[in-house]
Amino acid sequence: MDSQRCVRTGLHYASEERIQVTWSPDGRIDSLLPGEGEETIWIAPGLIDLQINGGYGYDLNSLPLTTDTVIQVTRRLWEKGVTLYYPTVITNGDDEIEQILRVIDAACLEDERVGSTIGGVHVEGPFISSEEGPRGAHDSRFIKAPDWGLFTRWQAASGNRIRILTLSPEWPNAADFIRKCVSSGIVVSIGHTAATPAQIREAVAAGATMSTHLGNGAHLTLPRHPNYIWEQLAQDQLWAGMIADGYHLPDSVIKVILRAKLTKTLLVSDAVYLSGMPPGEYETHIGGDVILTPEGRLHLARKPELLAGSAMMLLEAVQRLAESGLCSFPEAWDMASMLPAQAMGLTDYDGLKRGARADFVLLEKREGSLRVLETVKDGHSVYRAEG
Template structure:
């Protein structure tokens, strides 16, 4: 990548401690983190500094989409670069429920660009296949097309994996299918992370899925029926399963603060942030045409809703900086914990080396955020600098 520097030093407030530090970067890796002995008189002049964000679920951004076929040329390359402005240094393009051929075409296009473009190949940590092995029931299915929902099928999945050049690393599955348990076990044995989502599964089905190797929950609390039994239900079962890491959308619309608080307390360091961003993310407020849901309205507050049913969400448009901001400003956790939920923890869950954070020897995916006293004055975070493998990529 262009502008590579063999020796670079960055300074800022450590995202975990708030202490002023200097980070040395050599040959794309962090060489050391030391106290900054000559900080400015006002520490507010320094940006916060921490690891780059890792987003496990990106459907699209700024008008680009991984699910509108044919995928426009250079979508993966352009979107990888566009996400730098949101502090995202690694992400998972997410392909949702569709026909066999459409999914094959989508994963093939993403994989091809990852091989042809260095920036895309470095930023794309894997593909997230969200469906079609999900619940056919209204509510649990969400906005996914009922016409293409189907039972887990290992030979079919292998066809897609071959087309993706082995890049499918996460697959969202509902355990309610009789075929699910064997499918989950084969995925786990092959190194593919199975995430439970868009499900209407019974408690025993959730338990068997976890025993077979399911390891995560996709956008917990969303893609669910609007009304559930008091108990038992599939949300309680996923919360109670210690083995499951939990992805949360913290945009202020998808989950109430009370649900975020409970999930974070129960899951501890297995609570993760995702954006689940759709193509309207990064676009101005207005009315748009969605390929899966007709007309949608993006409000000035960042809520994406159905035009004819404003009470229904039509997807997520707020990115990880907004999720971090929401958690911190609502007092749900510290800046350090929110930052880790958006960076180190997802990297750890999917086995990326960036899980080492700012430790010496870690890949130098580093993010600088200007945010004064971390939102205490009502301000929002501003991405001030992004480094990918030690190379400045933003601004």
């Protein structure tokens, strides 16, 4: 890489000062200096999506899964400013989950840049609640109690890439299972749960540090208090993942989560393969028959009040949250970049700082939307917009 390609100039996404970012061929930021120019191009850390099932017609949970599907998903995410993501493998048969994990691992080995963009795998289920509501759109046929032998088999199939596990602590011996996961370097996230407050507290004491799409994957009606949502909000050790697509959570609930969790709030897309697709009726692995409305709401055909994942990518979720007035644009961006890195213990993903990985995006702010002009991953330009 020549020195010309190692320099970018733009407005810092948070300070709004014009900066010049330089980086070395090893993919680390060398310096941030005052920049020159008049263009209104913004520079921001790359987005990190901790929960995504696919997009643009590419489904990471349907078999047969190919390495090309994983590669194509990754390339489309570069177009949306994502420089690190955790493909999310949801509730399925034991063998099917193993097959999917093997393909993701093979894709990482086949394409080095794809491998560096996949920070790990997020396994969401099948160790979740079997109850209607908390189960969400997950297939009840495959839900089961936590099984360490099965999980280690999956971990081996993944090439040791499983980094996040969503489970419900309502199962007997869940705390022991959580401790084994944590000692193995797995981030345990509480989700799709009907657990009691005591079980939530026991899970946190065992090492759970995250809540999966808090406020969703829940009963439609809950006791006013206590309940598992209040309890997770009250646990300071838990990072709160949330979907800010305008359908999963009302703005009033997002406001409460932001106030309760302060700087421990994470934006995730929870995008399924229908993200970026036209409205209509579809069939999905999770949920079966679903309907994508013209407004972008994705719900079960049999039960419209239950959502079947999100059809909005992380970039658009950041824009929507910032426009809601609940937080500033830099705060919304950090919830989808800097804070996920902190939640995952990724100390070298430190944003726009000297010595940090050169993972960043160049943006153009248009009225009501954000346009990614370029995505830089590990110091390499992996996407440039045409025109």
